[in-house]
Amino acid sequence: MFELSQVRCFVAVAEELHFGRAAARLNMTQPPLSRQIQILERILGVKLLQRGNRLVRLTPAGQSFLTEARLILKLTESAALLARRVAAGKAGSVNIGFTAASSYSYVPELVAACRQQLPDVELILKEMVSGDQLKRLGAGEIDIGLLRPPIPRSGLQFFRVKAERMIAAVPAGHQLAKSTTISLPDLAAEPFITYAPYEARYFHDLLVELFSRAAVAPVYVQHLAQIHSILAIVQAGVGVALVPEAAEKLQFSGVALRPLADPQQRVAELYFVWRDDNDNPLLPVIAAIARDLAGGA
Amino acid sequence: MFELSQVRCFVAVAEELHFGRAAARLNMTQPPLSRQIQILERILGVKLLQRGNRLVRLTPAGQSFLTEARLILKLTESAALLARRVAAGKAGSVNIGFTAASSYSYVPELVAACRQQLPDVELILKEMVSGDQLKRLGAGEIDIGLLRPPIPRSGLQFFRVKAERMIAAVPAGHQLAKSTTISLPDLAAEPFITYAPYEARYFHDLLVELFSRAAVAPVYVQHLAQIHSILAIVQAGVGVALVPEAAEKLQFSGVALRPLADPQQRVAELYFVWRDDNDNPLLPVIAAIARDLAGGA
DNA sequence: CAGTTTGATCCAAAATTGGTATCGGATCAT
DNA sequence: ATGATCCGATACCAATTTTGGATCAAACTG
The missing domain is CATH 1.10.10.10 (Winged helix-like DNA-binding domain superfamily/Winged helix DNA-binding domain)
Structure with missing residues (x-):
């Protein structure tokens, strides 16, 4: 030749x-x-x-x-x-895993910031639960995970990008919607819609802990994995629920979202995670963008 | 690098x-x-x-x-x-010049044959009068000309691909349309539409010769360059005309086409012409196709 | 018809390429 | 552990290839 x-x-x-x-x-x-x-x-x-x-x-x-x-x-x-x-980390592609919930609150901002600062970078986004993300990170199938704790130490680096309070979601016409804040006992008195213990384990466990600390035992009427399906059920009047603040972005009509009266509740955390031996030059660049975006989260 | x-x-x-x-x-x-x-x-x-x-x-x-x-x-x-x-003459492109009249009779067949036998060859067709074709051939701007005589000897090769009789074109309802053949004197008795002496010089001269040999002098009412515009004028009843046989392909309704009674009239010739020092490997290939197509023309 | 221009050829010098032998680091089996 | 082994890097050598100056042959210019 x-x-x-x-x-x-x-x-x-x-x-x-x-x-x-x-x-x-x-x-x-x-x-x-x-x-x-x-x-x-x-x-x-x-x-x-x-x-x-x-x-x-x-x-x-x-x-x-x-x-x-x-x-x-x-x-x-x-x-x-x-x-x-x-x-040089100015082009290429990164595979990013993210949890369904983060797609409401953090992912859009991150994607927007990357598109603006790294126009030639292809972001390949894959929704999956935190556990799968950790597995895929280990296998090198995704470069970045946006996921919930716990994060194992083994060869992973991470930092927190989001910490959200949980807020109450009640049907718009409901009695509780009239007050500006809602207490956990009030909420527990209603039929309560909560998270599926496997697909949405993080939120499930978080709520279990929340209620047990408040020493109240709600009546669970439904287990769901997705925030938007929970809100839809609340809207239908089936019961009340606790959702992360990001749910406000969903603009669900017919559902009233109210902060909890309980002042120092546990927050729902979101972490930016990567393998420390990942050599994708985009990683430090995107991590920096993610950190900027997170601010003091 | x-x-x-x-x-x-x-x-x-x-x-x-x-x-x-x-x-x-x-x-x-x-x-x-x-x-x-x-x-x-x-x-x-x-x-x-x-x-x-x-x-x-x-x-x-x-x-x-x-x-x-x-x-x-x-x-x-x-x-x-x-x-x-x-x-190897199996791909590439050739620039072909052709006269407007040949686009009715010969060019379509040639293009079809080339497309079939040389699917990867690009034929770039350019309509222009014979004189321009000779000029462009000399300048190397076209590889092949499909044109009317006369052809200068200077460095050009050529062969005849078409010889057409001229036939009479009269309005469909006209008196002359009733007979199967039409004589030149009959035709010359009508208002006669003929070819522009410059843009369609070959046909113009051919008709002049035809009429002078028949010793008749038609009354010219219009000079036009394009066959289809001549037919359109005939259709409009303005007069009669002489057109090459290929005009039959045009399917002009309202116009009757009749062979001339005169048995051995001069024919309109079309030649395939190229510069003998043109090294486009497609030339011999396409020339062969053109020759086949021409048959005993 | 000399003079000039242009690409091809020849040849010695230089650079590049590919090969052999070997090294250094890491993993694996015992 | 520890020696065997695997794998890519390095050092060095030989052969080929490439380079560029000199030269040649052909053809256009004036």
């Missing part, structure tokens, strides 16, 4: 239509240029240039090869450039 | 993720392979491979470069192939 140097030689000659000038442009002398072109022609098995003693012109095959050759050279340059950009 | 051999080396290593096996695949030994990869990395200024002592894996930049590298290699191969095909 031929070499890129030969392609560059050919393009120069084809553009100058003059071996001497082309050689000068390539910072070489004319004899090796002639020979490189000959070699290229021999490799291709095709005459690319028609040499008259006073003029050089392209054969049709040469014409065709010229356009392809320009393309090849352009592609090589862009490939080199892209590789450098990727290495 | 880097060389294709280095790209091939890199792709092999990236696919095997093992220098030894990659070297075997490339029919070389491992040390020079290592060196080529190092050189490539130095040229790009980017580490493409992460060498662990027991495993090799791609860096993100390497991943990005791999996809580009595959593209580059594919492109080089297809470029070489295309050049060979062009040289």
